[in-house]
Amino acid sequence: MVRLLTQQGQLIDWNDEKTRPFPDNLVFLDLLNPGRAEELEAEKWLEYQLPTREEMQEIEESSRLYMEKGTLYMTAWLPVGLDTPDPDSTAISFVLAPDCLTTVRYADPMAFRVLVDQARRQCSTPLSSDAVFLLLLELIVARIADALQGVEGDMKKVCRDIFRLDPHKAHASVEKDLSDVVKLLGRRSALVANLRESLLSLSRMLQYFLNNAATWMRGDLASQFRSVMRDIKSLDEYTGQQMQEMTFLLESTLGLINIQQNQIIKIFTVASVLFMPPTLIASIYGMNFEHMPELKVPWAYPAVILLLIISAVLPIIWFKRKRLL
Incomplete structure (x- = not known):
């Protein structure tokens, strides 16, 4: 599927069956699970190659961030499915030129859906490629921040629950509650690790953009890009704090489980002596x-x-x- 966004804020859904060429006033070209015909049509209009799915999976820095003929090729790992029981991360390529931003992706993060909704509601839509890039970064960072706030809420609830339990009462409900806490902390720890990886990837991509697009980037957007960079840095520090809190809660939970197991052994020991x-x-x-x-x-x-x-x-x-x- 291909979506187009023009300088006037017009959103166009493109299909393989359409034969007319892309409009000349595009500022955003979004390829979601593109077919070969869609890739060829996009490359013909852009006049440069797009990264393949295999190239997007490369882990070397030089394969993720590079420039060809004045066009920036940047690939970042972004979170996807944060509102589902099994969140994950996916590689998304941002091909940024002075006249158009092209994204190649094989998943549908929330930020892209929000951008489409804003365009359909005819909200204030950016009219340049770097402005669209800025809006996507802001939406992605905001989504990560919301996910981290959700994790913080879960940790506060876990903290109240585990220290409210009495591990000296050896019964099945306490054991089940503590087991559920360990599973929840494990899932949240994996989520925060994925979010931290995404923040690191975004930070590198944004720094590369600021270092190489200064000659044609709109001057009024520079301060906003730096603000996004500060947000990413603060969220990265926040994830480190959350990892420490989850480590403390996990150790506390395992300690309570150990106390409960000792209590069970104590009961059997006393019963045998009696x-x-x-x-x-x-x-x-x-x-x-x-x-x-x-x-x-x-x-x-x-x-x-x-x-x-x-x-x-x-x-x-x-x-x-x-x-x-």
Whole structure:
């Protein structure tokens, strides 16, 4: 699918069946899961090559950020699916020239959908390629910030929940709650790591743009690009803080799980000690010796039963006084 945005803010959805050429006043050309015919049409209008999907997956810095014939080729890892249970990151290429910004992508992040919605509502739409690039960066950074705020909310809830639980009460609900906390922290830790990777990728891309597009970039946008750079830096520091908080919560949760497991072992240990004296007495009188004088005494059976009860009660009283129960 191909979407076009003109200097007048007109949004055009393009299909393979259309044969008329692209309009001359484009400032934004967006290729989402492009077919070969769409790639050829775009390259014919742009008069330069677009990166392939395989080239977008390269990890070398020189393969992600480079310039050819005055056109900047920049690929960044951006978050996608942040509103789903399985968020991920995807490589998106920004091919930026003074007259047009071209994006090649194989996923649909929220920022691009918001840009389309703004254009359809006829909001104030940028009229140059660098302004469109700036708006996309602002939308992407805002989306990352929203995701980090959601993670912060989850961590506050986890903090309240885990320190409200009493691990000394060994029951299944406490164990399940703590297990769910570990799983949640694991998922949020992976999400923050992906967001941090995206922020680092955006920072490198933006710095490369500022270093190489100063000759033709609109002067009134320079301060806004620097503001986005500051936002990215502050969010990167924020992710570091969140990682530390999640590490603390994870260690605290594992400590509570350890306390709970020790409590369970303690209960079994105390129970085994409590039953040792009655078991010893019952074992003695369960022997099959021929000469056992107590077997001839009428009151021997109730006396042994009473002895069993006393031998079980006395350890309980002792454990209570020692505060082991």
